[in-house]
Amino acid sequence: MTETPKQEDRRTLRTKKLLRRALLEIIEEKGVEGITVRDLTDRAEINRGTFYLHYQDVPNLLDKLQEEIFAGLAEIIHEMDIAKLLSESTNDKPASSLLQIFEYLDRHADYFRVMLSPKGDISIAIRFKNEMTRRMYDKLTTFQPQEELMLVSREWLIAYVSSATLGVIQHWLSTGRKLSPYEIAHVMTRLARNGPLRSVHPRLGPPPIP
Amino acid sequence: MTETPKQEDRRTLRTKKLLRRALLEIIEEKGVEGITVRDLTDRAEINRGTFYLHYQDVPNLLDKLQEEIFAGLAEIIHEMDIAKLLSESTNDKPASSLLQIFEYLDRHADYFRVMLSPKGDISIAIRFKNEMTRRMYDKLTTFQPQEELMLVSREWLIAYVSSATLGVIQHWLSTGRKLSPYEIAHVMTRLARNGPLRSVHPRLGPPPIP
DNA sequence: GTTGTTACTCAACAATGTGTTGATGAATAA
DNA sequence: TTATTCATCAACACATTGTTGAGTAACAAC
Numbered sequence: 001m002t003e004t005p006k007q008e009d010r011r012t013l014r015t016k017k018l019l020r021r022a023l024l025e026i027i028e029e030k031g032v033e034g035i036t037v038r039d040l041t042d043r044a045e046i047n048r049g050t051f052y053l054h055y056q057d058v059p060n061l062l063d064k065l066q067e068e069i070f071a072g073l074a075e076i077i078h079e080m081d082i083a084k085l086l087s088e089s090t091n092d093k094p095a096s097s098l099l100q101i102f103e104y105l106d107r108h109a110d111y112f113r114v115m116l117s118p119k120g121d122i123s124i125a126i127r128f129k130n131e132m133t134r135r136m137y138d139k140l141t142t143f144q145p146q147e148e149l150m151l152v153s154r155e156w157l158i159a160y161v162s163s164a165t166l167g168v169i170q171h172w173l174s175t176g177r178k179l180s181p182y183e184i185a186h187v188m189t190r191l192a193r194n195g196p197l198r199s200v201h202p203r204l205g206p207p208p209i210p
Numbered sequence: 211m212t213e214t215p216k217q218e219d220r221r222t223l224r225t226k227k228l229l230r231r232a233l234l235e236i237i238e239e240k241g242v243e244g245i246t247v248r249d250l251t252d253r254a255e256i257n258r259g260t261f262y263l264h265y266q267d268v269p270n271l272l273d274k275l276q277e278e279i280f281a282g283l284a285e286i287i288h289e290m291d292i293a294k295l296l297s298e299s300t301n302d303k304p305a306s307s308l309l310q311i312f313e314y315l316d317r318h319a320d321y322f323r324v325m326l327s328p329k330g331d332i333s334i335a336i337r338f339k340n341e342m343t344r345r346m347y348d349k350l351t352t353f354q355p356q357e358e359l360m361l362v363s364r365e366w367l368i369a370y371v372s373s374a375t376l377g378v379i380q381h382w383l384s385t386g387r388k389l390s391p392y393e394i395a396h397v398m399t400r401l402a403r404n405g406p407l408r409s410v411h412p413r414l415g416p417p418p419i420p
Numbered sequence: 421g422t423t424g425t426t427a428c429t430c431a432a433c434a435a436t437g438t439g440t441t442g443a444t445g446a447a448t449a450a
Numbered sequence: 451t452t453a454t455t456c457a458t459c460a461a462c463a464c465a466t467t468g469t470t471g472a473g474t475a476a477c478a479a480c
Contacts, residue, residue, distance in 0.1 A: 009426070009427065009476090009477065009478085010476080010477070010478095011426085011427050011428070011475095011476065011477075012426090012427070015427085015428085032243075036465090036466065036467090037466075037467070038465090038466065038467090046428075046429090047428065047430070048429095048467095048468095049428080049429070049430080049468095049469085049470090050427080050428055050429075052469080053427070053428080056468090057468080118332060118333070118336050122328060122332055123328070126328050129377075144410050151400050151404055151409040152397045152400050152409050153397075156378060156381070156394075156397045156401070157401070157406055159378050159381035160374045160377060160378050160398075160401050160406055161374070161406045162377065163373050163374050163376060163378065163380075164370045164371070164373050164377065164406075166373060166377075167370060167372065167373020167374065167376075167377075168366060168369050168370050168373065170369075170373075171365075171366070171369035184366075187363075188370075190361050190362050191366070191367070191370050191405070192405065192406055193405065193407050193408075194361055194405050195402065195403065195404050195405015195407075195408060196367055196370055196371045196405065197402050197403050197405075198361070198403075198405060199360060199361040199362050200350070200353070200354050200360055200367065219447090219448065219449085219456070220447080220448065220449095221446095221447065221448075221457070222455090222456075225456085225457080246436090246437065247437075247439090248436090248437065256458090257457060257458050257459070258438095258439095258458095258459095259439095259440085259457080259459080260456080260458075262438095262439065262440075263456070263457080266439090267438085267439080
């Protein structure tokens with residue numbers, strides 16, 4: 001029924017590429033709120049009317065790019081496995097699911113660096129967190145159905161972890177990714193396993209897990 | 211030299227109050243990007259020109275409100291004491307610094323609920339996190355100057371904790387503050403002391419601290 | 421290479437928001 | 451009461467938006 005997605009015209013590809021580049025440039029300079037169609041098309045060196053041949057307006061352009069990038073990311077987040085994260089917690093290696101996420105972010109760093117920055121599109125961060133949150137709910141409900149056995153309820157645990165993860169990602173991106181995906185995944189794993197306070201000094205409280 | 215801040219005119223106070231109310235209303239509906247001076251003054255039922263008698267533009271209005279709210283918050287954040295948080299970690303009570311923060315947020319919930327929501331002003335969240343971050347650096351450097359003794363470096367630990375804290379705050383505000391400031395501070399304290407993974411089930415890894 | 425299609429350019433349009441100004445009237449503080 | 455300050459109103463130039471119609475250039479397919 002559905003036809004094979006016809007290959008796009010060279011000119012179309014060119015225009016979209018130019019617009020994407022101009023968009024990231026403008027956001028980095030002026031932030032999401034500072035985008036105008038005129039500025040966009042001036043930088044891309046295309047006619048203003050051409051913009052409207054491809055996108056309805058600026059939010060629509062942002063949406064389209066977001067869909068693109070999340071198509072790839074959703075799969076990876078779907079693979080996240082808390083049970084595995086917990087069962088692996090006897091060694092000191094980065095959790096594989098985290099590693100995959102950081103590798104994906106690294107691959108699309110031009111986009112994420114800008115979009116997850118303070119000047120970027122907040123809806124990207126929201127969505128990223130939402131995907132993590134949903135996934136964690138599923139996995140956690142299966143793994144530990146008895147909420148009363150937990151130190152804090154699922155709800156707060158998940159809000160805590162998903163925000164912390166996003167925060168570390170943003171810091172990593174905004175400081176030039178000085179650590180490799182492997183190294184930063186390792187850091188994240190240690191923090192998740194031992195908790196922040198125990199990470200200050202292992203001798204405070206019980207020893208760290210590894 | 212500086213005169214005592216002259217008491218403001220009734221009419222001025224009235225106008226500013228109406229604008230504040232209208233602002234929070236618009237942000238809740240359409241988000242920060244959807245604010246227009248016309249909409250603002252229509253809802254406040256004042257003349258459009260009147261807006262410009264008090265504020266240069268919309269960002270300036272946002273800034274003024276931000277300054278107001280942060281004047282009070284800065285003091286509290288300044289009181290945060292990691293050393294205390296760690297030394298108190300033999301009991302299961304909420305850390306006093308966290309409790310104070312949640313009480314302040316609770317008192318100004320009309321503002322924070324909107325501003326720290328996804329539709330709100332991202333710069334509030336940024337600044338909030340920055341204040342926490344700076345404070346933690348100071349305290350942590352004093353308390354544990356030997357970074358090599360830490361499981362993860364200060365930099366990442368702080369990015370992790372400050373983001374997690376903000377995330378829990380946002381979740382608390384957006385879900386109607388169903389827990390009291392005391393209860394939510396308690397949750398935060400447990401998460402900080404035991405770490406997320408250990409909070410899933412205390413028997414995983416070493417026992418929780420208290 | 422020719423040909424039909426599609427994307428791009430350009431100029432003009434109404435509509436809407438912005439920030440400012442000057443004249444007028446009303447509320448306020450003292 | 452009185453002088454001051456604030457709010458209103460109408461009008462202004464300017465910028466951005468989203469659309470349209472006509473002309474031009476690039477493209478894919480044959």
